[in-house]
Amino acid sequence: MALSPMNVSQLAAVDAARAARVLNDVRDATLSGRRGPVAPRPVIEESWGRMLRSGVDPEHDFRSGLLSREEVQRRREATPLRHVLPVLREGLLAVADVAHHIMVVADEDGRVLWREGSAPVLRKADGLGFELGADWREDVVGTNGVGTPAVVRRPVQVFAAEHFVRTHTSWTCAGAPITDPRDGRLLGVVDISGPLETMHPATLAWVDSVAKLAEARLRELHVNALERLRAVAAPVLSRLTGRALVVDRDGWTAAVTGWPYTDRITLPKSLSPGRRWLPPLGVCAVEPLAGGWLLRPAEEPESGGGRRIVLDLSQRRRWSLTVLGGAGDWSRELSPRHAELLYLLALHRSGISAAGLAREMFGDPGRTVTVRAEMSRVRRYLGELLEHRPYRFREDTEIEVLLPDDPLHLLPHSTAPGVRARRGTP
Numbered sequence: 001m002a003l004s005p006m007n008v009s010q011l012a013a014v015d016a017a018r019a020a021r022v023l024n025d026v027r028d029a030t031l032s033g034r035r036g037p038v039a040p041r042p043v044i045e046e047s048w049g050r051m052l053r054s055g056v057d058p059e060h061d062f063r064s065g066l067l068s069r070e071e072v073q074r075r076r077e078a079t080p081l082r083h084v085l086p087v088l089r090e091g092l093l094a095v096a097d098v099a100h101h102i103m104v105v106a107d108e109d110g111r112v113l114w115r116e117g118s119a120p121v122l123r124k125a126d127g128l129g130f131e132l133g134a135d136w137r138e139d140v141v142g143t144n145g146v147g148t149p150a151v152v153r154r155p156v157q158v159f160a161a162e163h164f165v166r167t168h169t170s171w172t173c174a175g176a177p178i179t180d181p182r183d184g185r186l187l188g189v190v191d192i193s194g195p196l197e198t199m200h201p202a203t204l205a206w207v208d209s210v211a212k213l214a215e216a217r218l219r220e221l222h223v224n225a226l227e228r229l230r231a232v233a234a235p236v237l238s239r240l241t242g243r244a245l246v247v248d249r250d251g252w253t254a255a256v257t258g259w260p261y262t263d264r265i266t267l268p269k270s271l272s273p274g275r276r277w278l279p280p281l282g283v284c285a286v287e288p289l290a291g292g293w294l295l296r297p298a299e300e301p302e303s304g305g306g307r308r309i310v311l312d313l314s315q316r317r318r319w320s321l322t323v324l325g326g327a328g329d330w331s332r333e334l335s336p337r338h339a340e341l342l343y344l345l346a347l348h349r350s351g352i353s354a355a356g357l358a359r360e361m362f363g364d365p366g367r368t369v370t371v372r373a374e375m376s377r378v379r380r381y382l383g384e385l386l387e388h389r390p391y392r393f394r395e396d397t398e399i400e401v402l403l404p405d406d407p408l409h410l411l412p413h414s415t416a417p418g419v420r421a422r423r424g425t426p
């Protein structure tokens with residue numbers, strides 16, 4: 001019986017060994033310039049062409065360096081994909097574990113950030129270099145279920161010897177891109193992988209449907225966040241005269257008065273409060289709001305008023321920061337690390353260097369890179385209320401720290417020397 005590309009994928013569901021032999025013959029023939037028993041599927045043939053042009057070696061596995069644990073964690077915290085992990089897990093993991101698959105989630109750079117599922121398959125994946133922090137871009141490891149969907153921007157299943165690199169040909173993957181529903185930007189890829197005999201042609205539709213559920217969840221989160229920002233903006237705008245625009249941290253409009261409505265304003269990557277030039281608005285006064293920014297023409301009067309910061313550390317497991325005055329009052333729940341940092345800054349009102357903070361946090365003045373990275377994240381929401389060189393709160397800002405009744409309950413998780421000393425613990 002003559003086989004078409006579709007016949008091969010159907011054959012894999014009923015006779016994995018025969019499908020693997022056919023696909024291996026197709027791969028060998030195509031890569032040597034001969035005519036095989038069946039033509040590769042177009043998406044695979046196009047990918048192989050890209051690999052040959054870019055110089056990927058089909059016979060030798062190449063593995064770029066793994067990301068460090070710290071960098072994997074940093075990327076996890078930065079990617080919007082973290083918000084849809086529950087959707088991906090609910091839709092894929094229960095079946096994946098029973099069917100001897102694993103679920104892999106990679107970011108837009110092809111770096112593996114999460115990997116879960118069948119323990120034996122995870123161990124096999126380790127042997128292929130399919131590890132946390134690994135680089136699975138198509139032009140690095142060849143045709144695969146992570147890198148290829150990222151290139152073609154649609155779901156792709158890669159059966160056995162459809163992988164370009166021979167060491168991957170015992171593996172089968174089905175991956176679907178996840179895009180930002182606001183602007184179509186690629187956020188990453190979700191992939192189901194496992195040995196050839198465990199896969200089914202319907203796997204691709206299954207993965208694609210869950211990826212679309214994840215995108216729908218991201219859309220819902222965006223709409224909800226804008227609604228919350230509108231609620232914050234309403235009393236602020238009611239007190240102002242003249243033109244004003246309220247946008248979220250990515251520039252999406254939540255409320256506007258006096259200006260024509262536009263969906264989104266292009267913001268600098270590291271926007272901070274103060275006078276800033278913003279296309280197409282010109283020079284604007286930028287003030288922080290909870291979850292966004294208030295933008296007004298710089299020549300119009302600022303909302304004024306002093307600022308007061310309340311750092312609430314009175315609870316044992318939940319800490320918050322509240323900013324009062326300025327454009328409006330807002331609060332933010334703090335991570336354990338940021339609660340520690342802001343407490344130490346409150347103790348050193350005259351300022352403390354990065355080395356000093358590293359000593360207070362870790363007992364090691366050399367860990368300034370970690371301190372600077374965390375302080376950069378804090379400045380994203382406190383903006384002009386923090387100064388650096390040395391790090392400190394602005395002099396004209398009032399700071400109030402709410403502490404627990406029992407000093408032993410002050411940030412009980414913390415091992416920072418500066419916190420332990422105030423807690424009275426060794």
